[in-house]
Amino acid sequence: MPGWRGAEAMLEIGGLHKSFGGVHALAGVDLRVDEGEIVSVIGPNGAGKTSFFNVVTGLYPPDGGDIMFEGRSIVGLESSEITEAGIARTFQNVRLFLNMTVLENVMVAQHCRTRAGAFRAVLRTPFLRREEAEIETRAKETLAFFGTRLVGYRFDQPALSLSYANRRRLEIARAMATRPKLLLLDEPVAGMNPRETAELTGLIRKLREERGFTVVVIEHDMRVVRDVSDRVIVLDHGVKIAEGSYDDVSSNEAVIEAYLGGS
Amino acid sequence: MTGFDLRRSLRWGSIAGAVMVFTCAVGLFEAFEDRLLVYPFLSLGHVLLLWFLPLAGYQATNEPVLEGMEAPSKGLHNVVAGLVAGLAGGIVMGVFTVVVDALDVRDVFVRLSVRLVDLLTHGWGVPGGLVLIVAVPALLGMAGGMLHLVSxxxxxxxxxxxxxxxxxxxxxxxxxxxxxxxxxxxxxxxxxxxxxxxxxxxxxxxxxxxxxxxxxxxxxxxxxxxxxAADAARRTRNSIWSALAVLAFLIVLPQLLGSLLSELLANVGLFLLMGLGLNIVVGLAGMLDLGYVAFFAVGAYTVGVLTSPISPRFDLEWSWWAALPVAILMSVVAGVLVGTPVIRMRGDYLAIVTLGFGEIVRILFLSDWLAPTFGGAQGVRNVPGIPVGVAEIRGSQPVGVLYFAFGLVLVAAWVSWALQESRLGRAWTAIREDETVAAAMGINVVRAKLNAFIVGAILAGLGGALFAAKVGSIFPSSFELLVSIIVLVVVIVGGMGNIPGVAVGAVLLIGVLGGPTQPGLLAEFAEFKLLIYGALLVFMMLRKPEGLLPSVRRSRELRGEELSQDAWLDRPSGDVEVDARLAGG
Incomplete structure (x- = not known):
């Protein structure tokens, strides 16, 4: 997809290190994501993909290296500040607020984009009423992105009543509601059947084309990777071993070796 | 005789026996043996001693009836099982009586006295009275078993x-x-x-x-x-009407109750105020705060020191109304001081540290170091009442205190509700569910938690200010750890996270049983209050951990998905079009 490349670097990572005990989850990763791209991160299990997301979103502090987001270093920021700066994510093992309703899950994610505090809440000022109405409308509009699956009577259902696929969708909606510029999706189609996978593949492209998000996807399903990615990055043992278009990467010797487990 | 399970009957019988032995050993039976409930034959002591027997007799053959399974047949075996269970309980009790009669164990168990044996055997002495001790439980157990025979x-x-x-x-x-x-x-x-x-x-x-x-x-x-009601507009209107009805009831209520009962209810109001505050901290934001009494103490002492004519250091003699903002301000300061260092901790650690802070505050008020200001163990006395127009609200007129407490509780309930239904309330719920994810969704966890802590502190400070004016004198001993624990029990038993639940908890525990130093309706039980509190808490944790009146969120979940699905399908078609438009993006 030409036209997306060559824009300003949205995320620029240099020499990112993270180790847990003796395990080097990330051993010097360099990476660049441009505005408007869809980038896939692939690699065998334990390659450091999820650790990469966790470090970028501030769940763990990096041991070394730098993370620049829109020209500003975000190393050392709280994860809420990083979200506020414009990076949102989903989790590999879906982590919704299960006892909150579908709508509330999406409403609560707008926290950092809204302002009414305790005083306005207690006094029920017009500002608060307007903002609450706005939050609700925006939440409904975000959920409508997934067609009819999460709207209507679903709004008031607790998230725990949702099917697995709907939980994944709701998690993406929740991340969208933080109004990010960069969306990190951790295995968005894991556990979905082929039809649902195909549908979500289309939605990932729509995330960019309709909503203007830049997207980084961790994915194991190679068909999804092929269909959505502008660029593929392959991690193994915490190191980037290949980068390029899907066709380049899939014929790369090092990648094949990493996946087939050569020594 | 199908369905008769000897071991099961014996098990229930021995549990009943253990309950009876326990009731005797802690002195419950003896203490209430002469408090008659039904004139002229049934005393409270007997009820406490024997209440478990029919239950045991019933349980001995009680099977849960599941859908699709054949209901177990009823018949003689139910009665026999009940009788056996009762008999077993009676025999346990008989052995116990013989032992108490034969051995003098009063050095260890002070309540196991000669008088107890006399009371148990109805004065017939050991061999003769034993018949009674075995027969009455057996009959009660049988009665329990017979309950299976009726519809x-x-x-x-x-x-x-x-x-x-x-x-x-x-x-x-x-x-x-x-x-x-x-x-x-x-x-x-x-x-x-x-x-x-x-x-x-x-x-x-x-x-x-x-x-x-x-x-x-x-x-x-x-x-x-x-x-x-399913219809949202009607639900809102109905709840406004019922709120008005409750309000009218609350206004009339003190006129019906005498001053003694008003005093009880005023205590309920005081603890409800604190319960609502703690509910925000524990029930909404999920922080287990065991030092909540500290903020109560700060509110009470601030008002005391500023208003009392014999305040140890200051000679201000402010009115209660002037002292109130200062009390609230001091509560906020205390909330920030305690909250800031502990807020990053989670779960048990937070509980332990807040417990420590609660004790520190009490000991500071007691200390010689601060005695020139707060009076040390002598406390602050002669705290005046609350001037309202020409009248003055103080402890000697409980009806006035009751109205005032009602007013404050309504304010606290509004604050709780308004916060719960706001951006901040949603953030608290999210933090309680999963703190890491809440942070990753852009919620400033530290600030949101600190907010909860401060709101809780303000409500406790308000309670303290009311307490100071009501009681008129403040001592460090009024702010024991026990107060924190009892407020927490009120919240847990009532239903964490739910405002009406906290109210039910406060009425039931503080009104009926009594607070840490305040008598309840069952003032007779004062000596056994903490025992009952403990037993109740254990029972609730095992059987109904969500509380007596759980939050609507949870009960809605329990009602299942189909109801709301049907309601949605039944809506007029105009709504569906709106949804279709939304779906189209």
Missing amino acids: ASARRRLILALEWALVVALLEQVFSQVLRQIRLGAVGDIIFTRRALEWWAALAVAALVALLSERARGGVGRIRGYLF
């Missing part, structure tokens, strides 16, 4: 009737008081003798309840349908 609705009525007769007898004070206030005192004099319900009156109450119970059940269903 479920009859059983429900019977039990409800018995319960009501006992409740009326137990709350004789309330009923005769209310009757006096509505100028029917004569009725009270007729049905109550020596604080006990006359036997024929007890029968009348039971009969009345049995007759009306089915109708009342229908009424409860109607009220529930009224309050939780």
Whole structure:
């Protein structure tokens, strides 16, 4: 997809290190994501993909290296500040607020984009009423992105009543509601059947084309990777071993070796 | 005899025996043996001693009936199992009596005295009275077993009737008081003798309840349908009407109750105020705060020091109203001081540290170092009441305090509700569910938690300010750890995260049982209050951890998905078009 490349670097990572005990989850990763791209991160299990997301979103502090987001270093920021700066994510093992309703899950994610505090809440000022109405409308509009699956009577259902696929969708909606510029999706189609996978593949492209998000996807399903990615990055043992278009990467010797487990 | 399980009967029998032995050993039986409930034969002590037996007899053959399974047949085996369970309980009790009679164990168990044996055997001595000790439990167990033979609705009525007769007898004070206030005192004099319900009156109450119970059940269903109507607009209107009805009831109530009962209810109000505050901290934001009493103390001492004419250091003699903002401000300061260092901790660690802070505050108020300001162990005395117009609200006029406490509780309930239904309330819920994810969704966890801590501190400070004016003198001993624990128990038993739940908890625990130093309706139980609190807490944790009145969020989940699905499909089509438009993006 030409036209997306060559824009300003949205995320620029240099020499990112993270180790847990003796395990080097990330051993010097360099990476660049441009505005408007869809980038896939692939690699065998334990390659450091999820650790990469966790470090970028501030769940763990990096041991070394730098993370620049829109020209500003975000190393050392709280994860809420990083979200506020414009990076949102989903989790590999879906982590919704299960006892909150579908709508509330999406409403609560707008926290950092809204302002009414305790005083306005207690006094029920017009500002608060307007903002609450706005939050609700925006939440409904975000959920409508997934067609009819999460709207209507679903709004008031607790998230725990949702099917697995709907939980994944709701998690993406929740991340969208933080109004990010960069969306990190951790295995968005894991556990979905082929039809649902195909549908979500289309939605990932729509995330960019309709909503203007830049997207980084961790994915194991190679068909999804092929269909959505502008660029593929392959991690193994915490190191980037290949980068390029899907066709380049899939014929790369090092990648094949990493996946087939050569020594 | 199919379905008779000897081991099961014996197990329930021995549990019943253990309950009886325990009741005797802690002195409950002896203490209430002469408090008659039903004149002239049934005392509170006997009820406490024997209540578990029919239950054990019933449980000995009680099987849960599942859909699609054949209901177990009823018959003689139910009665026999009940009888065996009762007999087993009676034998345990008999052995216990013999042992107590033969051995003198009063050095260890002070309550196991000669008098106890006398009371148990009805004065017949050990060999003769043993018949009684074994036979009465056996009969009660059998009665429990016989409950299986009547229909479920009859059983429900019977039990409800018995319960009501006992409740009326137990709350004789309330009923005769209310009757006096509505100028029917004569009725009270007729049905109550020596604080006990006359036997024929007890029968009348039971009969009345049995007759009306089915109708009342229908009424409860109607009220529930009224309050939780599917249509949102009607639900709002209905809840406004019912709130007004409750308000009217609250305004009339103190006029019906005498000053003694108003005093009780004022205490309920005080603890409800604190309970609502703690509910925000524990129930909404999920932080287990065991040092909550610290903020209560800060509020009370601030008002005391600023208003009392004999305040140790200052000679300000401010009015309560002038001191109130300062008290609130000090609570906020205390909330920030305590909150900032502990807020990053989670779960148990937070509980331990707040517990420590609570004690530190009490010891500071007690210390010699601060004695020039806060009076040390002597405290602050002569705290004036709350001036309202020409009148003054103080402890000696409980009705006034009650109205004032109601007012503050309404404010606290509004604050709780308004925060719960706001951006901040949603953030708290999210943090309670999963703190890491809440942070990853852009919620500043530290700030949101600190907010909860401060709001809780303000409500506790408000409670402290009311307490100071009500009691008139403040001592460090009023701010023991026990206060924190009891407020927490109120929240847990009532239903964490739910405002009406906290109210139910406060009425039930503080009103009926009594607070840490305040007497409740069952003032007789004062000595055993903490035992009952503990037992209740254990029972709730095992059987109903969500509380007596869990939050609507949870009950809605339990009602399942289909109801709301149907409601959605039934909507007028205009709404669906809106949804379709949304779906189109």
